[in-house]
């Protein structure tokens with residue numbers, strides 16, 4: 001049995017189909033990038049992996065267990081989007097992330113001091129050491145994003161869910177965060193799912209790139225059908241050059257808004 005098993009998963013909100021027929025096997029330690037048009041259900045899929053919500057149909061197991069029974073951190077699944085605690089300072093957030101690995105969730109005495117030192121080293125690595133005493137709300141969007149990634153990575157989860165983690169970062173910081181993620185991944189063997197709108201990034205970091213799209217479309221009833229995995233690419237060793245993919249699959253070209261003609265595509 002594969003480490004993560006997704007079997008015929010469907011999700012719908014208020015009678016609107018979002019995801020349908022998603023079946024997937026992921027081995028431990030794999031990095032899975034997910035791309036697809038805006039609003040096609042990529043974040044919804046991550047929430048289902050976290051067991052933050054239940055699918056209307058189908059099952060998801062992590063290491064043989066039902067994520068819905070022991071959701072989130074108990075199964076070692078961490079979602080970067082929800083990881084930062086607003087009432088803790090930047091440094092305390094990193095220290096707290098280390099505590100997730102202890103039985104009680106708390107660190108005391110010498111363990112806490114060394115954890116604080118390690119936190120400062122991590123903050124230096126992600127360029128946030130100068131704001132260690134501040135609260136997340138006082139940081140810029142890009143800094144908050146960096147903190148969320150740093151914090152989620154510090155927890156060294158078995159499964160890390162990243163939802164457009166590098167979106168608000170300038171190109172230099174983005175590369176720095178890619179390196180940080182790659183190094184920690186090599187150290188921990190963690191399994192990663194990353195939603196990204198940047199194909200180059202998806203191929204650079206991922207072992208596999210999954211494309212979510214709606215293979216069926218009813219113009220009279222846009223909510224009738226959901227998105228599913230329509231393509232999968234092997235991205236190891238650089239994979240297929242992403243420019244080539246853009247030529248073959250123009251629907252993957254970045255779009256600020258879904259293009260109107262997209263709605264008229266045949267089923």
Ligand SMILES: Nc1ncnc2c1ncn2[C@@H]1O[C@H](COP(=O)(O)OP(=O)(O)OP(=O)(O)O)[C@@H](O)[C@H]1O
Nearest residue numbers: 013014018036037038039040041042043044045195
């Ligand atoms: N809890 C919810 N209740 C109702 N509708 C929802 C809920 N969550 C998501 N949706 C809808 O489901 C659809 C898919 O949303 P989702 O955020 O998963 O897409 P996405 O592919 O991640 O989009 P983006 O790339 O723009 O972030 C959207 O139309 C969204 O409005």
